[in-house]
Amino acid sequence: xxxxxSMKLSLTFILLLSGLLVLGGVGGAAGAVxxxxxxxxxxxxxxxxxxxEKHLDGCACVCAPDDGEVCMLHxxxxxxxxxxxxxx
Numbered sequence: 001x002x003x004x005x006s007m008k009l010s011l012t013f014i015l016l017l018s019g020l021l022v023l024g025g026v027g028g029a030a031g032a033v034x035x036x037x038x039x040x041x042x043x044x045x046x047x048x049x050x051x052x053e054k055h056l057d058g059c060a061c062v063c064a065p066d067d068g069e070v071c072m073l074h075x076x077x078x079x080x081x082x083x084x085x086x087x088x
Contacts, residue, residue: 035063043076046083 040059047055048068055074058064061083064071071083 035060045074047072047074 035058042059044059045055046058046061046064046068047053048065049070050068051065056063056065056068059073059075061071061073061081064073064083068083073081073083075081
């Protein structure tokens with residue numbers, strides 16, 4: 001039986017959506033990230049205003065220091081992301 005292009009696209013969309021739902025559930029159940037064991041594939045570092053020019057280890061905003069002020073995540077590809085305040 002030959003599949004039409006729209007049917008293949010629909011199946012691909014359903015599989016991707018299912019994967020996102022599963023990963024979202026696993027991520028939510030995992031709890032807090034232990035930054036001492038995180039290994040970053042994309043590479044990066046964190047800077048915070050109150051730490052001067054120091055490059056802090058981390059490739060996710062959750063790994064920014066608790067006392068960090070105006071922290072930025074810098075990835076190896078040149079992209080930057082402002083980290084929000086930690087809840088707690």
